[in-house]
Amino acid sequence: MNILSFFARKEPSAAVAKSRLKILLAHERSSDGNDAALISSLREDILAVVKKHIDIDIDAVRLEMDRSGDTTTLGIDIELPQRARSA
Amino acid sequence: MSNATVVVVTSGKGGVGKTTSAAAIATALAKQGYQVCAIDFDVGLRNLDLIMGAERRVVFDLVNVVRGEATIKQALVRDKRLDNLYLLPASQTRDKDALTDEGVASVINELRMYFDWIVCDSPAGIERGATLAMRYADEAIIVSNPEVSSVRDCDRIIGLLDAKTVVAEQGGRMPKHLLITRFDTERARLGDMLSVDDVVDILSVPLIGVVPESKDVLKASNVGMPVTMADEACPPSRAYTEAVQRLLGEDIPVTIPSEKRGFFGKLFKGRAA
Secondary structure, three states, rough: OHHHHHHHHOOHHHHHHHHHHHHHHHHHHHHOOOOOOOOHHHHHHHHHHHHHEEEEHHHHHHEEEEOOOOEEEEEEEEEOOHHHHHO | OOOOOEEEEEEOOOOOHHHHHHHHHHHHHHHHHOOEEEEOOOOOOOOOOHHHOHHHOOOOOHHHHOOOOOOOOHHHHEEOOOEEEEEEOOOOOHHHOOOHHHHHHHHHHHHHHHHOOEEEEEEOOOHHHHHHHOOOOEEEEEEEOHHHHHHHHHHHHHHOOOOOOOOHOOOOOOOEEEEEEEEEEHHHOOOOOOHHHHHHHHHHEEEEEEEEOOHHHHHHHHHOOOHHHOOOOOOOHHHHHHHHHHHOOOOOOOOOOOOOOOOOHHHOOOOOO
């Protein structure tokens, strides 16, 4: 909390609740929950491509998703083994 | 050997504050420095993600893990504010029967290796989701409102905790803690609401805390923060924090933190009346 946020008018929590729900429900109504299946197959394909070049550990792959407004981003973090990085 | 403790937050009845309590307790434990994982067992009607503000970042869920479609590490969602607090979300699309006993056992066994505390948020009812949430618990927090149907359902749940859990089947006794939520001191004083002593008397379970009815709980859930994260000083937050201290073995008297603090109350901030 800084001095500016003291003067800035804070958004009422109900407005935050409404916008969170809108984003979430828009997503849940449209996608019939097949995210996991989609991401799972995406991950496998991406891993197969990466594996052609580097030997990586499945557990060294992190997936992160963020849904906001009308966009969903999928972040894929692949930790490269030490040798591949120096090569 | 892992020293993890698995605690189930359960009640039988819906709407008494299980999810709010599970999120608040998990957060309070994480604030004490423990590695904490909260698991949502309400398959088909998950909400812990929403209360913890993680709903936009759920990729995989408990059912994916149980079915081997994802690893636990991939399904865990780390809290954005506390980096030792994690959520294992429930599936939103499948029904409760998607969970299997063996699957849940192996998930909990693996989580025991990574975490100090595993907080299982039980769904309402006494069906599979609820029985699996309690099955591998080491301790139980029973959430009751000071209201007849809630107390009755808690009694039923206590029976299940003493019969259908691994601890009970091995001849042990499940340690239980009673958490009374949505308590209104004024109405209890007027005799319009069951008192804390009434509920403790009827259920015969040691009291771990009394959370007052409060506007702060809704405000916190609106913005996706467990109440113990949203405002540490508000009465429900203090009640949950004290309950967690008792869960950790501290011997402190149960108080009912109150909403209004006068001038002197503010002066003596540490002492909740």
